[in-house]
Amino acid sequence: MTDTARSLITLDTLDRTTLEGLLESAGRYLAPDAATAHRARLAGEAVALLFCEPSTRTRFSFELAAHRLGADVVELEETASSQTKGETLADTIAALAAMDVHLAVVRHREEIMGGLAEGLPPGTALISAGEGTRSHPTQGLLDVLTIRRHRPDFGKLAVAIVGDIAHSRVARSTARALTLLGTRDIRLVGPPVFLPDEGEMPGTPTDDLDAALDGADVVMALRIQHERMAADDTPDAGDYRNRYGLDRARLGAARPDALLMHPGPVNWGVELDPELKDWPHNLIGEQVRNGVAVRMAVLEWLGGTTT
Numbered sequence: 001m002t003d004t005a006r007s008l009i010t011l012d013t014l015d016r017t018t019l020e021g022l023l024e025s026a027g028r029y030l031a032p033d034a035a036t037a038h039r040a041r042l043a044g045e046a047v048a049l050l051f052c053e054p055s056t057r058t059r060f061s062f063e064l065a066a067h068r069l070g071a072d073v074v075e076l077e078e079t080a081s082s083q084t085k086g087e088t089l090a091d092t093i094a095a096l097a098a099m100d101v102h103l104a105v106v107r108h109r110e111e112i113m114g115g116l117a118e119g120l121p122p123g124t125a126l127i128s129a130g131e132g133t134r135s136h137p138t139q140g141l142l143d144v145l146t147i148r149r150h151r152p153d154f155g156k157l158a159v160a161i162v163g164d165i166a167h168s169r170v171a172r173s174t175a176r177a178l179t180l181l182g183t184r185d186i187r188l189v190g191p192p193v194f195l196p197d198e199g200e201m202p203g204t205p206t207d208d209l210d211a212a213l214d215g216a217d218v219v220m221a222l223r224i225q226h227e228r229m230a231a232d233d234t235p236d237a238g239d240y241r242n243r244y245g246l247d248r249a250r251l252g253a254a255r256p257d258a259l260l261m262h263p264g265p266v267n268w269g270v271e272l273d274p275e276l277k278d279w280p281h282n283l284i285g286e287q288v289r290n291g292v293a294v295r296m297a298v299l300e301w302l303g304g305t306t307t
């Protein structure tokens, strides 16, 4: 197995068996004793968290996951590291490998993971914590883990993803994970400026919100990703809310037991009305919780095999 193969930078190259194995493993890490019962799994290993873009959920859940598996954790503060002196991220990972840190978790605003994976030091595994608009594989995994615990028959699901899909790495990874598990009815909904090109990712783009919500089993809202678009392209938040913001009335077009999801952070009052905090099947908190278990599964999968 090459070092590139030992990385998780996208779900596009993952097969269904591996994905289901990760979900099974994550499911075990949801048990009540998971915070303390697995501290021997990665004892003696070290995980580097190299976040070059802001994060709350992904960063802290990887940190908790590493601790719960018994690994040491080192974290990069981009503005206080030698990156300010011109060091590349590849050289940072090489320096960490020299200190026997062989699991590198990287978030970056640009699409750099493929290049990093090609040049990894021997024995080092790279895990993407989100890159540009391309991929956020562990978010895709935690989203399907969350859905599976409520609606395990993926082949029968109608999933509506609503919002800024064009700039969303979450939408790409989650749609890929859904497709791997057999979901065919994926509706990609938003104003035309936020829609991907037909065929660019799994799902059917449409700007018709009411039609896309009709009979949906799962509705996932996305925030407007201002940081990934030019200021001139950013729609007015009020206009967006009026046309595509979800509230109880609009969600009424979906199935009565529709699952409501959002990868976070939520801009309440824009993509979701605050009244939806009380939606009976609001899974937003559960997604965050499941993120720790998924990241434990990924770290265990890629750790413990260093040369």
Ligand code: CP
Pocket: 054, 055, 056, 057, 058, 059, 130, 139, 263, 264, 265
């Ligand atoms: N969903 C997600 O990636 O959230 P953070 O940016 O807080 O990590």
